[in-house]
Amino acid sequence: MLILIIxxxxxxxxxxxxxxxxxxxxxxxxxxxxxGEILLDRGYHHSAMIKLDNAEKRGRPDLIHIxxxxxxxxxxxxxxxLEIYVHTIxxxxxxVGQLVxxxxxxxxxxxxxxxxxxxxxxxxxxxxxxxxxxxSFKQLISKIRPTxxxxxxxxxxxxxxxxxxxxxxxYVKPALVVGxxxxxxxSKAVTSSLNALYSIHELALQAHVVIARxxxxxxxxxxx
Amino acid sequence: MLILIIxxxxxxxxxxxxxxxxxxxxxxxxxxxxxGEILLDRGYHHSAMIKLDNAEKRGRPDLIHIxxxxxxxxxxxxxxxLEIYVHTIxxxxxxVGQLVxxxxxxxxxxxxxxxxxxxxxxxxxxxxxxxxxxxSFKQLISKIRPTxxxxxxxxxxxxxxxxxxxxxxxYVKPALVVGxxxxxxxSKAVTSSLNALYSIHELALQAHVVIARxxxxxxxxxxx
Numbered sequence: 471m472l473i474l475i476i477x478x479x480x481x482x483x484x485x486x487x488x489x490x491x492x493x494x495x496x497x498x499x500x501x502x503x504x505x506g507e508i509l510l511d512r513g514y515h516h517s518a519m520i521k522l523d524n525a526e527k528r529g530r531p532d533l534i535h536i537x538x539x540x541x542x543x544x545x546x547x548x549x550x551x552l553e554i555y556v557h558t559i560x561x562x563x564x565x566v567g568q569l570v571x572x573x574x575x576x577x578x579x580x581x582x583x584x585x586x587x588x589x590x591x592x593x594x595x596x597x598x599x600x601x602x603x604x605x606s607f608k609q610l611i612s613k614i615r616p617t618x619x620x621x622x623x624x625x626x627x628x629x630x631x632x633x634x635x636x637x638x639x640x641y642v643k644p645a646l647v648v649g650x651x652x653x654x655x656x657s658k659a660v661t662s663s664l665n666a667l668y669s670i671h672e673l674a675l676q677a678h679v680v681i682a683r684x685x686x687x688x689x690x691x692x693x694x
Numbered sequence: 695m696l697i698l699i700i701x702x703x704x705x706x707x708x709x710x711x712x713x714x715x716x717x718x719x720x721x722x723x724x725x726x727x728x729x730g731e732i733l734l735d736r737g738y739h740h741s742a743m744i745k746l747d748n749a750e751k752r753g754r755p756d757l758i759h760i761x762x763x764x765x766x767x768x769x770x771x772x773x774x775x776l777e778i779y780v781h782t783i784x785x786x787x788x789x790v791g792q793l794v795x796x797x798x799x800x801x802x803x804x805x806x807x808x809x810x811x812x813x814x815x816x817x818x819x820x821x822x823x824x825x826x827x828x829x830s831f832k833q834l835i836s837k838i839r840p841t842x843x844x845x846x847x848x849x850x851x852x853x854x855x856x857x858x859x860x861x862x863x864x865y866v867k868p869a870l871v872v873g874x875x876x877x878x879x880x881s882k883a884v885t886s887s888l889n890a891l892y893s894i895h896e897l898a899l900q901a902h903v904v905i906a907r908x909x910x911x912x913x914x915x916x917x918x
Binding site for chain 1: 737756757760763764767769798799800801895897899900906907
């Protein structure tokens with residue numbers, strides 16, 4: 471069982487400090503929702519986001535959508551051997567259940583996430599598809615207790631997808647941590663909970679590309 | 695240089711035989727476009743699509759969006775060593791230029807494709823980002839003239855991502871053909887132009903997963 475954690479993900483509802491902005495109020499009115507029930511999205515809220523802390527790491531729910539589609543389309547997940555968590559930049563954690571079929575259309579994913587942030591969980595036939603908790607990255611790690619926790623970052627120690635996968639495969643319950651933000655690096659709050667930090671490419675690859683490749687190499691490592 | 699061809703892709707504008715349907719006319723009115731200038735999308739046009747030939751293979755532009763995002767986010771493409779073509783189910787071919795940054799938001803991709811189907815090309819600063827032609831799969835192969843053309847399908851000969859990548863890497867101008875449809879198999883018009891047809895997994899993997907893994911293994915094969 472591999473645990474995938476998408477950390478400091480650029481997925482959150484519009485934070486309180488932006489609710490009074492004219493552009494935000496207009497968007498909320500248009501959607502017929504409260505500002506606090508709408509996903510923060512750079513595509514719509516760019517100008518209002520400028521004064522936000524860590525603005526460059528936030529408001530990209532589309533990145534999380536494609537990363538989750540990538541992860542949940544792999545044989546590893548389909549065969550029930552991949553556990554997925556999204557830790558967000560504002561210290562919420564979404565646990566993705568087993569065999570969840572996420573909406574492929576972005577607007578449906580958006581609606582689902584907005585519902586999750588309001589209700590705290592999404593059920594279907596008695597099982598939790600998605601569950602939201604208030605947890606910091608450190609608290610999440612304390613809760614899951616992986617046997618090893620490996621993060622990937624361009625500022626990590628040089629390595630390859632293949633070798634990192636082989637290392638993960640040595641452990642019973644390994645966790646792989648990938649950044650869920652468009653630019654920047656993990657905060658210290660994340661790196662301090664990692665056992666190792668590796669760089670697997672000289673280019674800053676997008677989260678979905680890293681996830682696709684690491685899961686593939688992990689499958690090769692465990693099925694060999 | 696690897697050539698990626700997404701074949702018989704479920705990407706087309708609403709075909710003439712559906713224009714008179716009430717639901718289609720309503721959708722066109724809502725979008726303020728002619729029916730023939732809107733992408734066929736099972737999400738909206740499911741009921742009208744029922745009587746369409748090959749309906750199960752059509753109307754999934756979202757699949758092509760995620761497949762193209764996957765391909766264009768790889769180091770191989772970023773380094774100018776991947777040429778991408780989308781051959782559609784209605785025998786149109788889209789040539790994706792070098793270093794094109796496709797919209798990540800689906801609704802923007804949709805708008806771009808609708809514009810491409812009307813105008814025939816999308817330019818930026820004098821270079822063609824996207825170019826549309828009327829070509830069958832066979833005509834496309836005659837035009838590109840790959841040194842080898844390998845297709846992937848669950849009904850092909852058993853093989854692995856790694857071995858197929860090594861075979862592709864032996865040639866100067868190899869073409870990899872992946873189906874761009876949600877279910878079903880290549881038509882004879884496609885398979886008759888292939889040099890080999892391999893199955894690389896017992897599961898019917900989605901096009902974007904296959905593309906991510908094959909490009910990754912091809913990179914490994916050529917950079918070793």
